[in-house]
Amino acid sequence: MSVSQSNLLDQVLDYANRANPYPIYAKMRENPIQRQADGRYVVSSYELVKSLVNDPRMSVDMRKSNEPTIRVEQEEPGFVFQDPPRHDWLRHQVISRFTPELISSLRPRLEEIVKGLLDAQRGQNQIDIVDNFAYPLPVTAICELLGVPREDEAQFHIWSTMIIKGSNLGRDKDAVKEAQQGRDLLNNYMGRLIDTIQQQPRPGLLSAMIHDNTIEKRMNRTELVTTATLLLIAGHETTVNLITNSTLTLLRHPEAFERLRRHPAIIANMIEEVLRYEPPVQFTMRNALTDLSIKGVKIPQGSIVMLMNAAANRDPAHFKEPDRFDPERPAIEHFSFGGGIHYCVGAPLARLEADIALTALARRLKNPRLVQDPPPYRESPTLRGPRHLLVSFERIED
Template structure:
């Protein structure tokens, strides 16, 4: 068994390395399964990450682990943090409403939002990609989709930020406590909104779930609350990172930006390459339901296993020249949205929002330049992306 030199996971969690964790991931891949001195395991190769994401014996439910410190909540978590059969049933309830037809039907509205946001920047010659576009687009979209009042965004933005800050794997007890408080606030808010929608149905996915009579068994209030909180947070936080990471990568690779301007048909593939090269979710957590062996290393039941998606995405055993951004790269089978039965529910919406935002930026923003590189990053090591991305430009068409 290899003990992680200098606790490589702690180095990833250290904010000092947030701007560029990839050299640390490269060190991890030299020994694809390592154990830290605190007993947590790191898995970083493409082959083994893929195996874990498809292994039913690797649980996403941290209530089944031996380490209470990673438990942000003791009550029932959202369905993406549950195992079958509960995960499958709740996911089916959501997906029966969150259909491809619904998502494709959002395109005109998403294009309208992006146009309004960029039009507002026309008098200026600089903007913050995060505050002026990458955040307001998905948060407006998810509010309208769920039926959550957009005017309440300042409140739930604070609570969401508190929750995400607490994803530092229990290493910061203050952040964990704040995360629990943020979840309590957001659960209470969603509970009140659900009560209101129960009395008075309204447009939106949340009301549709509340009043669904398709199935004999219906979601109870606790399940509705955790699902609503999950969809609200996941529906905008990761997309902010995807859009911002994409623009940062393009401005660091101006030849790719120019290629996109002249060949917009490459955009779909380009987004997949960003999801590989700079994924918005860097790692996830699993715990074995029984003793398992990975790469000849025995991992005991209940241990914490860090599944390093971003490290696997740059594994040279799977990708040629993996540290090079290539918008024309073929066969990009990445872990940017996870894998297996817990593959990201909102992936189609995130792709569509990124496509519309990046298409408009490439078409309308003339001669963009980064004003700060590296930019300041958000605190979360798992949901990694710039907190701000300041860009100057000649004009917006």
């Protein structure tokens, strides 16, 4: 694949390159901080991404950007799109309840869900990993965890898809408008649900946040709505990609799939390597809170800075043979869950779900094979993963 020096970000965003953007990322790293024609800055080396993800001069709040097409004009964005001190307080409200003990306690229920999904495929010789497995697992889990009715999934799936479709960096105005409509519809749904839970407490994190009187100040209704919406979307969309990308990678490396079947204890390191090698979130955005200079490149205040996490994850200056999938790779320090104060709150749950899902697939699918490679991918360049992943097999074992 030949990649020119110019318009590299445009090429990453081009759907034609969705199946394999990594040659473009390699070209980016030749000049690891580049100004694009639209005035944005692309950062692609491990060193620079690590530095900027922890830099207080970088904001995640797009309302502070100088690009009107990408600013989200809403009263209260989710906490991952806010800076300190608001970010810190709102994040604390979540992580004070989203504890390691809670995540660990979910294992039996997650195993039950996975077993049911695979049992439902008995008698078949082909499965769509996305529709029949990787999507229903995390969406069921996050609904039960939050206390959102699972039967409402058909509604919020449409709205979530609208929101994600708009994650095209603000370049498609129609998609941006559609994304805002999706946010409004999902926020309205969450508002009604929160009102119901306010009157009738139920199991789940939403009810716990609404009715907890042990903290000095509870979240107000707007904060509850945006936090619930964020957790619902983030709680399943990226995990779908993690499970699907992992399955695709393992089936492309059948010796690794067989190793997992025989030695399931290797799953933890294998997941970290997939996260590095095929991250479910390819890049994130910041904007400069002040004029600054990075490696001699001047970045004006308000400019968008793209942190190309997927490019940094394959930087040969940090990883040996970065384009090789190595489940036994030591010290896998990747950026697939972000970093710094904005490190993904849901990372432990995503890892647990992937652990249970992949271990079960390796144990129960007899002689699995990819039906199509590469598979069709989702439209989003940010949340990159197959839209469908058809896998054939002889049978599903007990």
